Amino acid sequence: MANRTLPRLLQAPAVIMLLLWMLVPLGMTLFFSFIRYVLNSLRRPEWTTPSIENWRGLGNYKYVLDAKDFWFAIQNSVFIVVSILIFTVILGLLIAVLVNRSFPGRGIVRVLLISPFFVMPAVNAVLWINMILDPVLGLNGLAVAGINDLVVGLRELPVIGQFFSMWPELKPISFRASQTSAYAVIMMVTWQWTPFAVLIFMTSLQSEDESQKEAAMLDGASAWSQFINLTVPHLARPIAIVVMIQSIFHLSLYAEIEIVSRGNGNKNLPYLIGEFTSNNIGAASATGIFAVILANIIAIFLLRMVGKSLMD
Amino acid sequence: MAAVAQTTPLSRILWPALAWTIALIFFFPIFWLVFTSFKTDADAVKPEHLFFFTPTLENYANMTENYDYWRFAINSVITATFATAFALAVGVPAAYAMAFDPSRHTKDILVWMLSTKMLPAAAVLYPMTFLTKNILGLFDTHFLIIVVLCLINLPIVIWMLFTYFKEIPKDIIEAGKMDGVSTWGEIKDILIPLAWGGIASTALLTFIFCWNEAYWTVRLTTIDAATLSKLIEGNRAPEGLFFGRLSAVSTAAVGPIVVLGWFCQKQLVQGLTFGAVK
Numbered sequence: 237m238a239n240r241t242l243p244r245l246l247q248a249p250a251v252i253m254l255l256l257w258m259l260v261p262l263g264m265t266l267f268f269s270f271i272r273y274v275l276n277s278l279r280r281p282e283w284t285t286p287s288i289e290n291w292r293g294l295g296n297y298k299y300v301l302d303a304k305d306f307w308f309a310i311q312n313s314v315f316i317v318v319s320i321l322i323f324t325v326i327l328g329l330l331i332a333v334l335v336n337r338s339f340p341g342r343g344i345v346r347v348l349l350i351s352p353f354f355v356m357p358a359v360n361a362v363l364w365i366n367m368i369l370d371p372v373l374g375l376n377g378l379a380v381a382g383i384n385d386l387v388v389g390l391r392e393l394p395v396i397g398q399f400f401s402m403w404p405e406l407k408p409i410s411f412r413a414s415q416t417s418a419y420a421v422i423m424m425v426t427w428q429w430t431p432f433a434v435l436i437f438m439t440s441l442q443s444e445d446e447s448q449k450e451a452a453m454l455d456g457a458s459a460w461s462q463f464i465n466l467t468v469p470h471l472a473r474p475i476a477i478v479v480m481i482q483s484i485f486h487l488s489l490y491a492e493i494e495i496v497s498r499g500n501g502n503k504n505l506p507y508l509i510g511e512f513t514s515n516n517i518g519a520a521s522a523t524g525i526f527a528v529i530l531a532n533i534i535a536i537f538l539l540r541m542v543g544k545s546l547m548d
Numbered sequence: 549m550a551a552v553a554q555t556t557p558l559s560r561i562l563w564p565a566l567a568w569t570i571a572l573i574f575f576f577p578i579f580w581l582v583f584t585s586f587k588t589d590a591d592a593v594k595p596e597h598l599f600f601f602t603p604t605l606e607n608y609a610n611m612t613e614n615y616d617y618w619r620f621a622i623n624s625v626i627t628a629t630f631a632t633a634f635a636l637a638v639g640v641p642a643a644y645a646m647a648f649d650p651s652r653h654t655k656d657i658l659v660w661m662l663s664t665k666m667l668p669a670a671a672v673l674y675p676m677t678f679l680t681k682n683i684l685g686l687f688d689t690h691f692l693i694i695v696v697l698c699l700i701n702l703p704i705v706i707w708m709l710f711t712y713f714k715e716i717p718k719d720i721i722e723a724g725k726m727d728g729v730s731t732w733g734e735i736k737d738i739l740i741p742l743a744w745g746g747i748a749s750t751a752l753l754t755f756i757f758c759w760n761e762a763y764w765t766v767r768l769t770t771i772d773a774a775t776l777s778k779l780i781e782g783n784r785a786p787e788g789l790f791f792g793r794l795s796a797v798s799t800a801a802v803g804p805i806v807v808l809g810w811f812c813q814k815q816l817v818q819g820l821t822f823g824a825v826k
Contacts, residue, residue, distance in 0.1 A: 354809030506670035524671030
C-alpha cells in the first residue's frame, strides 16, 4: 500500500465535521430521552437541568407511546407521505411519458414544469393557503362564489331556470380545519414534487432501449401495452428511488405544516417534536428517536440501492 | 419511434396540446403569485379586479418599509454563499481523494456520509437549540447558519463532485504526479480546470438548497441571521389584507432561485438521486 496519509488528510475535515454533526446532537437526544427533563416546573425544579440523577429509563418512551398525539402524528405522517407518493408517482409517470416525445416548444414546457420545485417551501405554503385555497378571498372562494352567482343568474331564465332552482348553493371548503389542512399540505407538496418525479423519470426514459420498443411496435403491440410491458419495468428502479427519497424528505416535512396547520391539530412527527420541545424535552427526545428509527428503515433500502450503483 | 407514434394528425395536435396544458397548470400558481404582486392590497381581494386592474409597482417599492425585505435577503445571500463556498472548500479535496486514491473504505464512507443526510432534523431540534444557545452562544448568528447549511449539504456536495471527478481519466492526474506537481497544484491546475462544469453546477445546486432551507433557518434564528424563509414564515397569516404586498415579497424571495433552477435541471437529478439514476 502506497502512502495513505495524504488522501486521509484530505478527507479528514469532511469526515470529522459530519461525524460531530451526527454524533453530538444525536447523542444528546439519546441521553435526554432517558432522563426526566422539562424546561419549566414549579413543582419539581430539579427536573429543569439535564442530569443523570433524573434517570427515567424507558419512562419517556412509555409516556410517548401512551400519548394519543403520538399515534395520531404517526398515522398522519404516514397518511400525508403515502398520499403525496401516490400522486407524484402517477402524475410524474404520465407527464414524463407525455413530455418525452418531441413537439414544438418542448423546452419551454420543461422549464414551466420544473419551476415549482425551486419555490421555497415557506412561499409555497403561504401562496397556496392564502391566494389559492382561502375559502373567501382565494381563488377557491372566488370560484365557488362565481358559480353560485352564475346559478342564481340562470334561475331567471325561462324553462331551464326551473332546473337550476333545484341546485344547492355551493359552500367553499375551508382548508384550515385539521383534516382539510392535511389535504392542503398534500396538494401543495404534490405540486412541488411532481416536477421532481417527472425530471427523474424523463432522465431514465432517455436511456430506455429504443430498439426493443421498435421491435414491439413491429409486432403490433399497442402503445398501452408497450407502456405497461416495457416502459414501466424499465422505470422500476427510478420509481423506487423517487419513493424512497421523497419518503425521507416528507417524513420531516415541517414548514408547510407549521404555516398551514399551526394550532389546528393537524400534526406530523416533526411538528409533534416541536410541540414537546416547548416544555417536555424528555418526551421530545424519545419521539425524536422514534423518528430516527422510522427514517432509518427507509434509508437502509435507499442506501443499499445507491451503494450498489456507486462503483460502476 | 416518434415518427410512428405521431402518424395520425389527431395525436400530432392532441399530445402536445395536453403537454402544454399540464405545463401551464403547473406553472399557474407561480404566475398567479407574480400577477397578484402587481395589484394593490385592495384590488387583490376584489373579484371584479381578478383579471383586470391597473398594475402598480407600489408593493415592490414598499417592500423595505413593509417587511424589511433587504435585511432578510442579504442574510439569505450571505448564508447561502458562504455555506456553498465552505462546503466546496471541504468537499473538493475529499472528493478528489476518494475519486483518485480510493481505499477499501471509500464506498462505505460515501454511503455513511449520505446516511447523515437522512437523519430527521426534528430529532435533534432541542440539542441544537441547547448547544447553540447555552453552550456555544452562537444562536441566531450568521456563522451558525453557515455551518449548519454547509453540514446538511456536504454529503450531496461530496457525492456530486465524486461522480464528476470519476469521469476524469486517472492518467491525467497520474501524469501530474510524475511531473512532481504538488497535491495542491494538482487540484488547482489540473482538477479544477477539468471539472469546472461539474463544480459550478454543484455550487449552483447547493446554493439553491441553502436558499430554500426552511427548518434550521427558522428554528435557529430570531432576527439577526434570519433568512427569507423566516421572513415568509413569520408573515404566514395575512388574513387577506395584504395579498398584494405578500405576493411581491414572495416573488422577490423565489424569483432569482427559480430562474437559477432552470439552468441546473440536469444536475438536479444527479444531486438528488446521488447518481443512482442515469
